[in-house]
Amino acid sequence: MAVQTVATHTDLSLGPAAALSCRECGERFPLGPVFACEACFGPLEIAYDLPEGDPEELRRRIAAGPDSIWRYAPLLPVPADVAGKPNLNPGFTRLVKADNLARELGVTGGLYVKDDSGNPTHSFKDRVVAIAVEAARAFGFTTLSCSSTGNLAGAVGAAAARAGLRSCVFIPHDLEQGKVVMAAVYGGDLVGIEGTYDDVNRFCSELIGDPIGEGWGFVNVNLRPYYAEGSKTLAYEICEQLGWRLPDQLVVPIASGSQLTKIDKGLRELIALGLVEDRPYKIFGAQAEGCSPVARAFKDGHDVVRPVKPDTIAKSLAIGNPADGPYVLDIARRTGGAVEDVNDGQIVDAIKLLARTEGVFAETAGGVTVGVTRKLIEAGVLDPTLTTVVLNTGDGLKTLDAVAPTTGPSAIIRPNLDSFREAGLA
Amino acid sequence: MAVQTVATHTDLSLGPAAALSCRECGERFPLGPVFACEACFGPLEIAYDLPEGDPEELRRRIAAGPDSIWRYAPLLPVPADVAGKPNLNPGFTRLVKADNLARELGVTGGLYVKDDSGNPTHSFKDRVVAIAVEAARAFGFTTLSCSSTGNLAGAVGAAAARAGLRSCVFIPHDLEQGKVVMAAVYGGDLVGIEGTYDDVNRFCSELIGDPIGEGWGFVNVNLRPYYAEGSKTLAYEICEQLGWRLPDQLVVPIASGSQLTKIDKGLRELIALGLVEDRPYKIFGAQAEGCSPVARAFKDGHDVVRPVKPDTIAKSLAIGNPADGPYVLDIARRTGGAVEDVNDGQIVDAIKLLARTEGVFAETAGGVTVGVTRKLIEAGVLDPTLTTVVLNTGDGLKTLDAVAPTTGPSAIIRPNLDSFREAGLA
Numbered sequence: 001m002a003v004q005t006v007a008t009h010t011d012l013s014l015g016p017a018a019a020l021s022c023r024e025c026g027e028r029f030p031l032g033p034v035f036a037c038e039a040c041f042g043p044l045e046i047a048y049d050l051p052e053g054d055p056e057e058l059r060r061r062i063a064a065g066p067d068s069i070w071r072y073a074p075l076l077p078v079p080a081d082v083a084g085k086p087n088l089n090p091g092f093t094r095l096v097k098a099d100n101l102a103r104e105l106g107v108t109g110g111l112y113v114k115d116d117s118g119n120p121t122h123s124f125k126d127r128v129v130a131i132a133v134e135a136a137r138a139f140g141f142t143t144l145s146c147s148s149t150g151n152l153a154g155a156v157g158a159a160a161a162r163a164g165l166r167s168c169v170f171i172p173h174d175l176e177q178g179k180v181v182m183a184a185v186y187g188g189d190l191v192g193i194e195g196t197y198d199d200v201n202r203f204c205s206e207l208i209g210d211p212i213g214e215g216w217g218f219v220n221v222n223l224r225p226y227y228a229e230g231s232k233t234l235a236y237e238i239c240e241q242l243g244w245r246l247p248d249q250l251v252v253p254i255a256s257g258s259q260l261t262k263i264d265k266g267l268r269e270l271i272a273l274g275l276v277e278d279r280p281y282k283i284f285g286a287q288a289e290g291c292s293p294v295a296r297a298f299k300d301g302h303d304v305v306r307p308v309k310p311d312t313i314a315k316s317l318a319i320g321n322p323a324d325g326p327y328v329l330d331i332a333r334r335t336g337g338a339v340e341d342v343n344d345g346q347i348v349d350a351i352k353l354l355a356r357t358e359g360v361f362a363e364t365a366g367g368v369t370v371g372v373t374r375k376l377i378e379a380g381v382l383d384p385t386l387t388t389v390v391l392n393t394g395d396g397l398k399t400l401d402a403v404a405p406t407t408g409p410s411a412i413i414r415p416n417l418d419s420f421r422e423a424g425l426a
Numbered sequence: 427m428a429v430q431t432v433a434t435h436t437d438l439s440l441g442p443a444a445a446l447s448c449r450e451c452g453e454r455f456p457l458g459p460v461f462a463c464e465a466c467f468g469p470l471e472i473a474y475d476l477p478e479g480d481p482e483e484l485r486r487r488i489a490a491g492p493d494s495i496w497r498y499a500p501l502l503p504v505p506a507d508v509a510g511k512p513n514l515n516p517g518f519t520r521l522v523k524a525d526n527l528a529r530e531l532g533v534t535g536g537l538y539v540k541d542d543s544g545n546p547t548h549s550f551k552d553r554v555v556a557i558a559v560e561a562a563r564a565f566g567f568t569t570l571s572c573s574s575t576g577n578l579a580g581a582v583g584a585a586a587a588r589a590g591l592r593s594c595v596f597i598p599h600d601l602e603q604g605k606v607v608m609a610a611v612y613g614g615d616l617v618g619i620e621g622t623y624d625d626v627n628r629f630c631s632e633l634i635g636d637p638i639g640e641g642w643g644f645v646n647v648n649l650r651p652y653y654a655e656g657s658k659t660l661a662y663e664i665c666e667q668l669g670w671r672l673p674d675q676l677v678v679p680i681a682s683g684s685q686l687t688k689i690d691k692g693l694r695e696l697i698a699l700g701l702v703e704d705r706p707y708k709i710f711g712a713q714a715e716g717c718s719p720v721a722r723a724f725k726d727g728h729d730v731v732r733p734v735k736p737d738t739i740a741k742s743l744a745i746g747n748p749a750d751g752p753y754v755l756d757i758a759r760r761t762g763g764a765v766e767d768v769n770d771g772q773i774v775d776a777i778k779l780l781a782r783t784e785g786v787f788a789e790t791a792g793g794v795t796v797g798v799t800r801k802l803i804e805a806g807v808l809d810p811t812l813t814t815v816v817l818n819t820g821d822g823l824k825t826l827d828a829v830a831p832t833t834g835p836s837a838i839i840r841p842n843l844d845s846f847r848e849a850g851l852a
Contacts, residue, residue, distance in 0.1 A: 067493055086525065094546070121785075157785070158785030160785075161783065162526065178826055178830075185777075185829055185833050186785055186787070187778065190834075191837050194841065195840075200841065212843065212846070212847070352613065355611045355613060359514055359546065359585060359612055361608070396611065398823065403611055407607045408616075409599070409618040410615040412618040412620065413620065415625040417633065420633070420638070423617070
């Protein structure tokens with residue numbers, strides 16, 4: 001594993017972030033653009049000095065903050081004045097009370113959809129990239145980079161443009177034109193790599209270790225510990241939008257698994273700070289059957305996640321070797337949740353179900369979470385009498401192909417009333 | 427002009443809406459699903475009994491309201507409890523302080539982009555449709571309908587789904603598949619009409635006059651007076667987000683012209699209520715050169731707008747015979763603004779300029795307003811030392827074709843450092 005040797009920083013303005021801490025051995029390191037433990041090669045995450053004092057005062061402070069993730073700046077690795085810096089101000093997206101969907105699914109305890117398609121580039125990636133941008137600024141990086149096949153490319157391009165950073169994003173050279181346009185329109189450098197997505201990632205690792213990569217922040221590699229913390233804001237927002245209350249059950253998609261683990265971390269922080277009551281919650285992980293290594297391990301009772309070769313329409317979740325898989329298994333088991341998967345047909349059905357009942361057009365990843373919710377209710381695993389929050393992390397406009405073959409006009413008619421009557425829609 | 431004969435309502439729960447009033451002769455009518463004056467066939471609009479009292483108290487009431495257009499319910503034709511009804515809760519979108527774009531354009535007085543791509547279906551149409559839904563409920567309509575070639579179809583389908591209304595949307599049968607999918611995914615009826623968009627509109631007028639159309643609310647026909655008021659919320663939000671301050675200059679796109687006239691109405695209401703200081707503002711209208719009948723009339727000093735046949739990539743603005751054209755001319759002249767147009771190349775350049783500087787990917791309509799802003803500054807018409815707000819009313823994901831031919835990778839390389847060096851991007 002390539003650990004970049006850089007000067008570490010002790011007087012960084014990254015708010016309550018105190019250090020990097022190894023998730024495996026607990027060893028602590030100064031804040032810096034590193035992502036793996038020098039001692040055991042375990043993944044590093046941010047350790048905080050979180051604010052102390054009256055929870056009611058902290059709630060007031062948050063409520064008086066901006067309508068974006070920056071209202072939670074006191075709990076994030078960002079400078080206190082972050083809201084005044086040029087960034088995309090993502091977050092504080094709608095928590096939709098999904099009463100129509102609840103009726104269809106038989107949920108009586110309150111069903112909510114956290115709809116992250118309202119973010120600036122229409123996926124939750126804006127949250128994580130916004131935190132990575134602040135880390136990049138703190139470490140003096142001038143180029144923001146990533147490998148991507150979709151949402152992340154646009155999020156990085158847009159955030160870098162607004163922040164005044166150069167961006168250089170790497171993609172497989174044979175992506176569909178629509179995705180290439182979304183990644184390129186923000187004017188940064190977009191480099192097509194002749195090879196697979198794995199080849200792109202290998203090339204990026206090489207670049208980080210090379211002098212060319214000096215001054216480059218790869219949001220999901222050397223800035224990963226910071227980047228990943230952005231997902232905590234989903235937990236914060238859900239609880240605040242529920243009136244500073246924990247939901248009983250959450251259904252979260254799994255790609256690398258990072259988002260699910262950080263949502264759990266966010267919920268535990270809120271409890272520790274006294275912002276919500278300390279009571280049990282269950283986290284359910286959702287995968288597509290065509291890329292379900294974590295669901296497989298959960299069902300088989302394994303602690304180890306065996307990599308798979310993805311084959312699913314839910315491309316934003318298609319990570320065959322999810323780095324945080326074992327942590328996801330821990331959380332699902334510790335909280336009394338589960339990990340389940342649905343097939344492509346069920347994903348499409350669930351996208352349409354959510355659109356038809358709530359007017360929310362989700363990306364395939366949203367079809368995965370809604371589909372898994374339905375499946376878990378039918379199986380008696382998810383309790384329909386409890387408050388449940390389902391995540392939609394992206395936008396249907398970006399995965400039109402998934403529903404296009406089965407979505408079209410009810411009728412084609414001539415422009416007159418007789419023709420309309422004949423169509424049987426009057 | 428077809429005036430639907432229906433029972434009118436005097437005890438409707440439509441908040442401060444008091445009556446319908448003719449914009450031409452001033453005649454007043456009870457609230458109902460009618461859109462043209464019985465006396466002179468002029469267009470009807472809502473007359474209000476607006477709240478009286480301390481502006482500071484009203485500002486506090488608004489600030490304590492929901493993060494959607496419903497914070498302004500006391501100023502809209504909607505019931506007081508609207509926020510508790512199932513709807514998409516549009517609005518309160520980001521007002522982006524566009525310092526990077528300001529530098530490029532030489533604006534020193536503060537430049538802002540009101541980015542309505544953050545709405546639930548990613549265009550400002552969610553605002554107007556949300557108001558139409560409340561009118562439909564009040565009048566007992568059970569089907570929500572419209573003719574559309576784009577944004578409106580999705581907005582109506584989504585809003586009806588969530589509100590539990592049936593929807594039936596009419597489109598030309600030969601639309602691109604992507605647009606058909608966006609209109610059909612919400613599960614309402616979508617009817618393709620063999621004919622042009624004009625044929626679709628003629629058919630809808632016929633339907634409103636026929637018994638089949640009883641119980642049907644056409645958002646932009648028989649519900650138009652209510653629907654149109656939704657655009658006022660853009661004015662309210664801009665002023666509140668500026669700290670209850672009027673901008674000096676606004677640049678607004680023109681399709682039918684309704685949005686621009688309602689933004690002016692909203693600003694005048696805020697002044698009348700004492701919510702903002704009474705001082706001059708200028709409104710500038712923006713059209714695409716391929717459909718610029720209002721800009722033409724403005725430049726020629728005419729009061730009459732001569733219809734044109736649209737031919738532009740800005741399809742959401744392609745209304746050749748804009749109903750509110752004369753009112754737009756009045757407002758531009760009265761406020762000291764102007765109406766200008768840009769060609770397709772300038773629209774594409776402006777989309778890219780906004781994306782590159784601020785990370786905002788706009789629909790072609792946003793390219794029109796940004797392009798016109800640039801043109802008016804260069805011409806010395808728009809004053810760069812004054813506070814200026816430019817509207818982006820839609821999302822670039824919906825008009826990818828506009829930028830696709832000129833947007834792509836900087837380089838295609840093999841997955842190694844030598845190949846990357848050769849590309850000159852290191």
